Amino acid sequence: MKVKIFRWRAIGPLLVLFVIAGILWWLFADTIARRESQKVGTQILGAQVEIQRLHLDLRHGKVLISGLTIASPHEAFKNLLQADELVADIDVVPLTEEKLIINRIAANGLRFGTPRATDGRAAATSGDGIAGRVLAETRDWASQFQIPVLQLATGKVSIDSLDPRRLSTIPAATALGARADSSRRAWRAAFDSLRLAPTLDSASAALETLRHARATDLAALNAARQAIGRLKRARDRVTALDRGVRTGVAELQAGLAGLDSLRRRDYAFARSLLKLPSLDAPEIGAALFAPAALKPFERVLYYVQLARRYMPPGLLPRATTGPSRVRRAGEDVRFPKERALPAFLVRTAELSFLLHPTSEQPQRYAGRLTGLTSDPALYGRPTAFQASGPQLAAGATLNHVRAIPVDTAGASVGGITLPAFDVPGVPLTLDPGAGTSQLGFTLNGDTIRARFAIRSTNVRWTRDSGFTNSTIGGLIWQAVSGISNLDVEARLSGALHHPDLAVRSNLDQAIASRLRAVLGEQVAAAERQVHDRVDALVDPKVGPVRVRVNEVQAQAQAQVAQQRTRIDELQKNLEQRLRQLLGGVRLP
Amino acid sequence: MFALIKLIQSLFGALHSEGTEGQLAAGIVLGSCLGLTPLLNLHNAVIFAALVLLNVSFAAGMLGWALFVPIGFLLDPLFDWIGHQLLLAESLRGLWTSLYNTPIVPLTNFNNTVVLGSVVFALLFAVPFFFLTRWAVVRYRVTVGERVRQSKFYRALTASKAYNVYKMFRP
Numbered sequence: 007m008k009v010k011i012f013r014w015r016a017i018g019p020l021l022v023l024f025v026i027a028g029i030l031w032w033l034f035a036d037t038i039a040r041r042e043s044q045k046v047g048t049q050i051l052g053a054q055v056e057i058q059r060l061h062l063d064l065r066h067g068k069v070l071i072s073g074l075t076i077a078s079p080h081e082a083f084k085n086l087l088q089a090d091e092l093v094a095d096i097d098v099v100p101l102t103e104e105k106l107i108i109n110r111i112a113a114n115g116l117r118f119g120t121p122r123a124t125d126g127r128a129a130a131t132s133g134d135g136i137a138g139r140v141l142a143e144t145r146d147w148a149s150q151f152q153i154p155v156l157q158l159a160t161g162k163v164s165i166d167s168l169d170p171r172r173l174s175t176i177p178a179a180t181a182l183g184a185r186a187d188s189s190r191r192a193w194r195a196a197f198d199s200l201r202l203a204p205t206l207d208s209a210s211a212a213l214e215t216l217r218h219a220r221a222t223d224l225a226a227l228n229a230a231r232q233a234i235g236r237l238k239r240a241r242d243r244v245t246a247l248d249r250g251v252r253t254g255v256a257e258l259q260a261g262l263a264g265l266d267s268l269r270r271r272d273y274a275f276a277r278s279l280l281k282l283p284s285l286d287a288p289e290i291g292a293a294l295f296a297p298a299a300l301k302p303f304e305r306v307l308y309y310v311q312l313a314r315r316y317m318p319p320g321l322l323p324r325a326t327t328g329p330s331r332v333r334r335a336g337e338d339v340r341f342p343k344e345r346a347l348p349a350f351l352v353r354t355a356e357l358s359f360l361l362h363p364t365s366e367q368p369q370r371y372a373g374r375l376t377g378l379t380s381d382p383a384l385y386g387r388p389t390a391f392q393a394s395g396p397q398l399a400a401g402a403t404l405n406h407v408r409a410i411p412v413d414t415a416g417a418s419v420g421g422i423t424l425p426a427f428d429v430p431g432v433p434l435t436l437d438p439g440a441g442t443s444q445l446g447f448t449l450n451g452d453t454i455r456a457r458f459a460i461r462s463t464n465v466r467w468t469r470d471s472g473f474t475n476s477t478i479g480g481l482i483w484q485a486v487s488g489i490s491n492l493d494v495e496a497r498l499s500g501a502l503h504h505p506d507l508a509v510r511s512n513l514d515q516a517i518a519s520r521l522r523a524v525l526g527e528q529v530a531a532a533e534r535q536v537h538d539r540v541d542a543l544v545d546p547k548v549g550p551v552r553v554r555v556n557e558v559q560a561q562a563q564a565q566v567a568q569q570r571t572r573i574d575e576l577q578k579n580l581e582q583r584l585r586q587l588l589g590g591v592r593l594p
Numbered sequence: 595m596f597a598l599i600k601l602i603q604s605l606f607g608a609l610h611s612e613g614t615e616g617q618l619a620a621g622i623v624l625g626s627c628l629g630l631t632p633l634l635n636l637h638n639a640v641i642f643a644a645l646v647l648l649n650v651s652f653a654a655g656m657l658g659w660a661l662f663v664p665i666g667f668l669l670d671p672l673f674d675w676i677g678h679q680l681l682l683a684e685s686l687r688g689l690w691t692s693l694y695n696t697p698i699v700p701l702t703n704f705n706n707t708v709v710l711g712s713v714v715f716a717l718l719f720a721v722p723f724f725f726l727t728r729w730a731v732v733r734y735r736v737t738v739g740e741r742v743r744q745s746k747f748y749r750a751l752t753a754s755k756a757y758n759v760y761k762m763f764r765p
Binding site: 335 | 673
């Protein structure tokens with residue numbers, strides 16, 4: 007029986023099915039696009055993206071979005087921005103290549119930092135995806151800064167609980183001791199491999215023969231010359247070994263210096279366990295304002311790192327987390343191609359926004375964003391943003407066109423009410439009131455340079471309920487309660503993975519003087535106790551290692567010097583005897 | 595429960611249908627492609643159309659789909675690995691780059707590691723699976739098929755309304 011390959015009667019139902027699918031798409035395209043946009047936006051930014059209404063008009067290449075809300079990835083009940091309306095002009099043809107090219111976006115009614123009823127942080131709560139990883143990385147980055155505390159220990163000052171395993175010096179000393187031993191063994195082996203004894207013995211024998219030889223005894227003369235040659239070569243070998251020993255000794259000495267440096271770090275660590283207040287003005291600035299000053303740096307870094315992940319330089323294939331679905335998401339790999347369109351591009355965005363939206367006279371500002379793309383190497387120009395208005399100037403550039411990305415951002419905002427914050431470690435709240443804040447940020451490859459400054463002339467200090475129990479709080483209150491000006495500046499510089507943070511304020515000196523006057527002696531005594539305790543744990547380990555290193559050094563250097571002296575002496579005697587025998591006559 | 599009964603009905607319905615072993619095996623193979631790969635992708639529309647338009651057992655296809663969905667979930671890490679190896683292979687970069695920049699092709703999501711890995715696996719698996727299934731159906735029909743057909747269980751199964759729905763799509 008011949009079996010037919012096609013089931014022709016099924017074409018009708020299949021077409022009906024496809025028509026139904028088409029009708030469903032036409033009916034629900036807006037809803038599907040809205041939900042997908044929310045999902046993708048949330049995944050990219052690490053914060054809830056909500057859209058009230060989205061209308062696709064593919065025939066005219068327009069997308070209309072109303073009621074856009076993007077939650078803050080960092081603050082639970084705050085929005086990053088809200089927009090009343092966004093109108094986007096898109097190219098339809100690139101959609102067939104899964105590429106979204108937006109020629110122009112007009113965004114109206116942008117508002118920043120508005121409150122929200124629910125926690126909109128997605129990356130912070132789930133930790134998934136690129137945004138989750140970047141958020142975790144920036145948090146780790148921010149937590150690396152050792153911020154001094156303005157606290158006093160209550161009760162007896164004691165560091166009996168100091169765990170020796172948490173001190174850095176002890177394992178380093180053990181490692182250095184092992185290095186000294188292995189250097190000793192290596193040098194001994196190298197010294198043995200020089201095989202100096204036969205050379206020295208044969209030179210001694212030649213010298214002895216030469217002492218009883220005559221000028222005509224050519225065999226003895228030749229033997230002496232050969233012995234001198236061997237001695238010279240032996241000295242070269244000893245010199246080479248000496249160079250190695252000197253280098254090794256220098257490294258061991260550097261290790262000893264490193265132990266001193268680690269001991270200072272251990273002092274600082276043990277001191278931090280006691281929560282002693284610093285009496286140095288720069289440290290007080292850091293203790294008071296570093297946590298607040300680090301936040302803007304951390305947030306800008308988060309967005310910059312996100313941009314670097316989603317807008318990498320170059321044209322190599324790049325993998326990102328795939329779409330979330332019931333099945334495993336996998337990874338989407340993009341393959342940018344020269345002279346082709348990027349996967350995502352916003353050519354121009356015109357932004358119109360309000361600052362102080364809740365005030366009686368909200369101020370209107372305008373901004374412009376150009377060249378936001380997933381493939382900067384294809385677009386060939388950096389992404390640029392600028393905004394201006396009364397008491398506002400802001401700009402940012404993301405230059406990922408070349409191999410080393412350079413990201414800069416800067417903003418100066420005046421006349422805004424800066425949020426009040428608790429002073430870390432002490433029961434005081436600082437309300438800066440209306441002031442000016444400035445931010446400058448540059449990340450060039452992996453080198454960061456950033457500055458954040460707050461200025462206000464209308465500062466108010468408030469004592470919290472726990473004030474009566476805090477000695478240091480009382481002292482600081484006495485020092486600062488009469489000061490109404492605030493001038494804080496924080497600077498970051500250096501390699502991104504380990505930058506230097508410097509924070510200064512106009513309050514530092516006043517607080518430092520007050521603390522030094524009252525607590526200076528107590529703090530000094532406690533610090534002495536800290537040093538003694540650390541020394542008691544560290545000295546038994548470091549002392550023997552120091553002795554061993556010095557022994558190894560002395561032994562190796564003495565051995566080299568001794569052999570070199572012996573060689574020099576023998577060579578000198580041989581040459582002297584030869585001169586005596588030959589009386590200045592040069593033999594061929 | 596209804597789904598389970600329907601699955602059992604499909605299984606026995608397909609095994610005892612008038613379709614040839616080849617039709618059954620081809621249906622199950624096409625269904626396995628649907629089940630092994632993530633469903634909402636363009637290639638599955640093509641496979642579904644083939645299942646409907648080609649004279650293969652549609653019920654066997656549905657059976658294969660149902661059976662291979664959980665297997666697909668289980669094998670997702672393997673698919674992810676296969677896709678990763680293929681998509682990031684230096685020698686294939688030119689191919690992927692030109693496909694990725696060709697209209698319509700990116701809509702298949704071939705550039706997703708799980709999608710590509712599962713499609714490649716399903717294609718490689720299809721040929722041996724077709725012959726294995728065909729052999730198994732032949733063996734079933736020769737050995738226990740007739741006894742099952744005479745059993746009360748089979749008669750009860752085929753008497754249900756769901757079976758009548760199935761019969762509309764049998765090959």
